[in-house]
Amino acid sequence: MRVGRSALRGAPKMIAALGLGLVLTLTACGANSSGGSSGGTAPSAAPAGGGVKVGVILPETDTSARWEGFDKPMLDKAMRAAGLDPDIQNAQGDEQKFSTLADGMISSGVKVLVIASISSDGGSAVAAKAKAQGIPVIDYDRLNLGGTSDYYVSFDNEKVGALQGQGLAQALQGKQGAQVIQIEGAPTDNNATLFYNGQQTVLKPMYDSGQLKLVANQAIDKWDNQVGGQTFEQLLTGNGGKVDGVVAANDGLAGAIVTVLTKYGLNGQVAVTGQDATADGLQAILRGDQYMTVFKPIQEEADATAKLAAALAKGDTATADQTATQTVNDPKGNREVKSVLLTPQLITKDNVKTVTDAGYVTASEICVQATQAACDAAGIK
Numbered sequence: 001m002r003v004g005r006s007a008l009r010g011a012p013k014m015i016a017a018l019g020l021g022l023v024l025t026l027t028a029c030g031a032n033s034s035g036g037s038s039g040g041t042a043p044s045a046a047p048a049g050g051g052v053k054v055g056v057i058l059p060e061t062d063t064s065a066r067w068e069g070f071d072k073p074m075l076d077k078a079m080r081a082a083g084l085d086p087d088i089q090n091a092q093g094d095e096q097k098f099s100t101l102a103d104g105m106i107s108s109g110v111k112v113l114v115i116a117s118i119s120s121d122g123g124s125a126v127a128a129k130a131k132a133q134g135i136p137v138i139d140y141d142r143l144n145l146g147g148t149s150d151y152y153v154s155f156d157n158e159k160v161g162a163l164q165g166q167g168l169a170q171a172l173q174g175k176q177g178a179q180v181i182q183i184e185g186a187p188t189d190n191n192a193t194l195f196y197n198g199q200q201t202v203l204k205p206m207y208d209s210g211q212l213k214l215v216a217n218q219a220i221d222k223w224d225n226q227v228g229g230q231t232f233e234q235l236l237t238g239n240g241g242k243v244d245g246v247v248a249a250n251d252g253l254a255g256a257i258v259t260v261l262t263k264y265g266l267n268g269q270v271a272v273t274g275q276d277a278t279a280d281g282l283q284a285i286l287r288g289d290q291y292m293t294v295f296k297p298i299q300e301e302a303d304a305t306a307k308l309a310a311a312l313a314k315g316d317t318a319t320a321d322q323t324a325t326q327t328v329n330d331p332k333g334n335r336e337v338k339s340v341l342l343t344p345q346l347i348t349k350d351n352v353k354t355v356t357d358a359g360y361v362t363a364s365e366i367c368v369q370a371t372q373a374a375c376d377a378a379g380i381k
Helices: 066-081 095-108 120-132 157-171 190-209 225-238 251-263 279-287 298-313 317-323 353-357 372-378
Strands: 052-058 084-090 112-115 137-140 151-155 178-184 212-219 245-248 293-295 326-330 335-342 345-347
Touching: 052 066, 052 095, 052 298, 066 084, 066 298, 084 095, 084 298, 095 112, 095 120, 112 120, 112 298, 120 137, 137 298, 151 157, 151 298, 157 190, 157 245, 157 293, 157 345, 178 190, 178 225, 190 212, 212 225, 225 251, 245 251, 251 279, 279 293, 279 372, 298 317, 298 335, 317 335, 345 353
Parallel strands: 052 084, 052 112, 112 137, 137 151, 151 335, 178 212, 178 245
Antiparallel strands: 293 345, 326 335
């Protein structure tokens, strides 16, 4: 597709790859971020106190609604059900605040620390402080490369990327030489590297054969949606306004890309991927502006984390090891990390109902005027 305007000069240089990063020793799967709370996400009414104290630090709220909308209430509910007293805080994307929150939790006597870090360096520094005080650490959702955390709970993130590649390939089937732009996540987030690696298992053979043409591949610092949209627009106009498919690493970036495509009258004509099954992403899929997303049932991640934390709080590593039966390789730390990996699901217009049926997003959040006909056709009520 072509935009009737001249190409911008000075478009950002193409990033050839994000790096090999983490190698998953065993596959399993799943994580999910969404744009609003649902009936299944309300915290337990159990009162604070009376349980073993556990600290939880989440990374931010700017680029994904998942952390406050899903992870926080689900972790709170799961931990209280396991007899724990969770203190859940959000670092709001600030590395110094992340460190300060950790210092406060360590000083307050938490028995376990759960961290979803902003970067591997920051997370590793916090884990080292906790370890020095004899406090076990669980890396939540993001593995801290080169760190010392005892356990890791996440989804099979290479599988997430493979599903994104699969979705794009499916959408562009029969379009020989279709032009693709890849907009990836933060280079400091190991998950973004894993998503990229998974995408490449599907897309690189298609690029090599000429079935698809890679126009550009750009990582977006801090997963910044605004920067992602601006970068995509520069790459699009730099390519003469032509693109057939866009790999967007999550629904936030996808939304920014759809905004740009709409500006040039290309929305609905270009296949766009996503991740997290957010309300906005699912609406875009139902409108036809986004082709797919990846659903990661966060409740499963929260439940596994609570089970691990409860065992570790008692010093029961045998039970913890029975929960974390997989391993992930940390190449920077030259170690194998005991892990729980959960299974992600590919979501297109045909199975959006899977997400609403599971209670992660309500019908009222995604069935608006522009999508009501699609909701009716899909049986979403």
